[in-house]
Amino acid sequence: MNKFMQMAIEEAKQGITSGHGGPFGSVIVKDGKVVAKGHNRVVQNNDPTCHGEVDAIRNACQVLGTFDLSGCEIYTTGEPCPMCLCACMWANISKIYYGCTIGDNAEIGFRDDSFYQKVADRSQLGQYLAQLDHEHCQELFAFYKSMTNKTNY
Amino acid sequence: MNKFMQMAIEEAKQGITSGHGGPFGSVIVKDGKVVAKGHNRVVQNNDPTCHGEVDAIRNACQVLGTFDLSGCEIYTTGEPCPMCLCACMWANISKIYYGCTIGDNAEIGFRDDSFYQKVADRSQLGQYLAQLDHEHCQELFAFYKSMTNKTNY
16 A cells, blocks of 8 residues: 555544544655645535645645645545646646545545536536626736736746 | 626735735625635745635635535636636535636636646546555545534535
């Protein structure tokens, strides 16, 4: 068994036995060393975005003092939902190792599969999104584009 | 101009002029009243997950004392990336109003479009994800499933 996945499982177990949320633990590794761990704290923190991967990413960023986790890999007990997959990409994580699948998530009551379908096929979102005040927002974007000395990410 | 979108733009402007991150502000509304606001703080907080929508969701959940924002709507200056779209769905937000499009995001240097493509067509992810230790993680999930008195989300 992979030692980092074992840590991710232990992290998840600690979370569920403490009532923090679902069975999702994550470990972020750089150059063969653990940078940070995290687990699902949706219930504990009243934060629907605090999945295991997101918690670990936030912790790793605090440890390294950056929003850029280039060169880091993540080990996570469940295949990431679209939110967490995209969080890994925004963080520039180089590789994701996961244990259980999106199908396994469904088996224990989570909605990841339907979210993947909706993100992939926007028509399934129906009227969930609507556009408003495009021109006013474009002015905001143009102002941002014109700014100098900004930090890109 | 919609008054909540105007607030979202003001929130975004405050963020960019303070160097917090990109031009993304969000306002969460319930029963016609503002519950919370948020803006992109990726640079400020060294948190690649702290997009405007995520910041607003976290704030609204703290205000309401729940991880469930059923009945809430979000007004946001840019069309949500897959992370934020999925964050809204996990939070049970009922409707998303956005100003600029994913194409506009690309114009000012953001990668949302490529992330949408990769989430929709997993083959584009190549070797980004790899599965490990499935059975050990399934044991964890089975243990969670067997637990009583857990809070579903």
